């Protein structure tokens with residue numbers, strides 16, 4: 001795995017904010033943006049909102065979750081509803097894990113379905129992450145699945161056969177004690193420990209009826225900004241560049 005610069009003691013939240021601030025260099029006035037979900041994306045949306053309020057950026061956006069949409073609305077970011085033909089110049093989103101080949105694990109915040117929908121309608125996916133997310137191999141973080149409630153028992157059986165220990169995501173504030181996605185579906189977190197063949201696993205999961213989407217995002221991201229200590233590095237498949245003037249140009 002291509003190495004990040006050596007670690008200096010830092011706060012994870014500072015790294016998230018630093019990655020989000022660096023990602024602003026990708027944004028140009030006139031762009032239509034996809035807004036990701038989770039705490040790193042929330043930093044990005046907040047910083048973006050400040051630029052919009054200051055009149056420094058004119059952009060429009062669609063969010064990947066109700067939470068991100070509410071934050072963007074509160075900050076005065078012009079929002080677009082889903083419609084046919086809508087495309088995004090750039091989507092900026094977090095990840096639970098990423099490797100040097102830009103294989104991603106996403107969905108820790110439960111928004112993987114909308115995240116994949118927006119990514120598929122985007123010309124460019126930029127991932128923003130703190131250094132803890134950069135891994136040699138995917139799988140330590142449990143792989144999230146969005147699952148139709150009726151199909152749950154058979155999905156659990158199928159995941160077990162594939163070698164992952166499935167856990168239905170809890171939410172104690174719900175009457176049934178279970179977490180629901182923005183679509184009203186359940187989330188199942190699959191503990192594989194190591195995912196040695198992500199492409200094969202993705203195909204196997206796609207073949208299980210009732211799994212609406214899985215959290216493996218393979219071959220989808222163009223670049224990632226990973227913050228470590230005071231530095232932000234840009235990861236493109238197989239390559240790590242320490243922050244440098246001009247790296248942020250879109251291809």
Ligand SMILES: O=C(CO)[C@H](O)[C@H](O)COP(=O)(O)O
Pocket residue numbers: 036037038039040041093094095096105106107108109110111112115
């Ligand atoms: O995939 C996601 C939500 O579905 C998030 O991007 C992922 O969970 C990272 O979250 P955070 O930035 O809070 O660490």
